[in-house]
Amino acid sequence: MGGGDITLGIDFGTSNSAAAVLRDGAVRMIPVEGGDETLPTAFFFDYDSRETLIGHAAGAALIEGREGRYMRALKRVLGTPLMHEPRQLLNERLTFVEIIGRFLGRLRAAAEAELGQPVTRVLSGRPVHFHEADAARDDAAEADLRAAYEAAGFGQVDFLPEPEAAAIAGGPPERGLGLVVDIGGGTSDFSLYEAGEGGVRTLVSHGLRIGGTDFDRALSFELVMPHLGRGGMLRREMGEGLLEAPTALFAELATWEKIPFLYSPQTLRMVRDMKGLAVEPRPFARLEEVLVSELGHDIAFAVEAGKIAANGRERRGSADLGVIEPGLQVAIEEMALAAILAPFAERIRAGAMETLQMAGASPGDVARVTYVGGSSLLGQVKGAMQAALPEAEHVFSEVFTAVAAGLAMESAARGRGRGP
Template sequence: MNNPDGFCAIDFGTSNSAVAVPDAATGMRLVELEPSQRTMPTAVFYFAEGPHDADGPPRAFGRAAVAAYVEGHEGRLMRSMKSILGSPLIDQTTDVGGGRGAKYSDIVSGYLKRLRRLAGEPERAVLGRPVFFVDGDPVRDAAAQAQLEGCARAVGFRDVQFQYEPIAAAFDFEQQATREQIVLVADIGGGTSDFSLVRVGPERMQRLARRDDILASHGVHIAGTDFDRHIELAGLLQAFGYRATGPNGREVPSGIFFDLATWHLINTCYAPLRVAEWRGMKSWFADVRQHARLMTVLEERLGHELAARAEGAKIAISGGADTTVDLGHIERGLVLPLSEKTAVDALRADLDRIIATAHETVALAGLQADQVDALYFTGGSTGLRLLVDGMAAGFPAAARVTGDRFASVATGLGLHAQRLFAGH
């Protein structure tokens, strides 16, 4: 597919990504990144075997990457790549299997190259960015954007513009606005919870300069992957020895469990020396079954699968019901109950912090909660009822509007790209 207009918009998300391109009939449209799918998991699987091609080591992207991992192919699955932006990891090389290494920057670039190809290889792009890549560190935050821009330029984009993701979502909301309103956009994805208070309306839509309409932006680096981690620690990993006390009265060291619950650190748990160390720590466990389960995870490299079960449990309880987690692949007959209360207790501090950030955003604009006309929810984690209900309770006068959880940002970025680039 060729992109004759030469531009696109990319929502490079922590969990999922989407791309918008010009369309003669609709103005902008979302690209089908996979069969019948307008979004694609932000995932790359590096195969341990196979020849390099012009693009580098043999890889699979998106759902194919996740499937390769689940099917047990030798190699390494990379997810949550956005989370390394702004960190020293970006210039480091990591083992991707088969004795091969890849720089984290090349991993990000490879994924962006895939998106650019699916967009028709345009040379101009608007990329979304969170309000803060890194909380409380402006230097690292600026570095993160510069790193993402460098990765984009490395794969052929010569003109790279950025727009805040929640502001892009406001542009999407604005398409349905019939009057001028003040909307608080809550973009809660996999890595960040971002908020923007934006003035929208049908008379403002065609303005390219919208700075005066952005009343405040704020964010916090807490979102879906943090929820998954807390669910895994509280609901699953205690059956593997997390917070357990051994016969000697000492608590089992917790570092391995925190790493197992953090996507980009899971592979560090499989280092031979680390596995050998834990194999020798059986005496630390009062319940040797917990040690056996942990060793199965480490020796059979089941950490990402365990994290996926935690994510599934989070989704299952998002509507407010108890659930169970089947871990029979680790130990025959192992099924763990997960109550809504356990989940709420595990997530409470994060949920309270996100809700507080929403109110801080309004305060930054010098407004009160009752002056917000609408709450616009987008991002995958807004499927969590506990969060959405808690936030809505603090803005009782605001209409609650739910956008496309996975595509609103890309749609809004596309509108912004069209205004920037169309006719130029």
């Protein structure tokens, strides 16, 4: 079989990515790092070794405290002007298109090593909407992702909405309609589908720009940022009275993709000025340490770990911020988790109902709800969906690999002559 006969299915995710092909009628996941079937969508630019680390190695370098720049959630930058702004990283000036291209090139190289032949065609997943409220930016985001695939060496690039790929992987429901609820790191996507000739037929797809990184941002902003100065009072530089510390900095520090842009002399000067004017300087001293030592992603990982723990059996977790100040812990209890995430869960429920309305379907028509995406594991998401669709069967698919598997199946079907 020549290289042109293989189309690789790639699920390029906000937090994790995966790749697959269909061989001998079965989905074959590509081992992408140390035998793992998923690769964290992350980079670490090591200042000492001058290496660019990708995936688990990037996270390990951050945890080890190595000197460098960590980046994650770059999928959320697609379609913004930041994608094409060159920036100095180690010995090169690179755009985010080129950076993402290197990540996709790693997936391509892993596939070629596994399959023993060149791979130059890809069927990529994409959210239903990268930017739901801006059609022009949505188109720009797909164009950016296409350019990144081309930078990775792919000559033919096609796209399929991620929940439609997950529906293909899950197969048709035995009766009625099926609904895919795909809650990833950056978006929430829905596909309503039914049994079709030889597989599934998508009736309608819908999407929201809400995902796990938004959950983490809200938890960090509400629970962690007060320990770094959010809500703190500052003396006026001129005159009497107090002002509350501006919130924009804390919102950006709580946002995965914006963290790397805060490590600037201007931001550090602003924080030091706030510390000098603060009624309570200690939280701002912690914030200063975060910027000086570039600990923003350490906070984000700690919040993510606390969220997962609070969603588990113990129903409680904490964000361990000992890297900022010895012994600093921020509790994340189940009740606080539920309260902070309730607006997101309600928006996801409403998005699912909007999907049904777009198809002229009612909740009673849905026989099966299939969840994919790591953030679908949150109890608040499933609880909201069960309340909205109480008569349906609620099942979890292979939440981290279902999209890649469906892309592989669809690429093979297209290769046999079934068009998109």
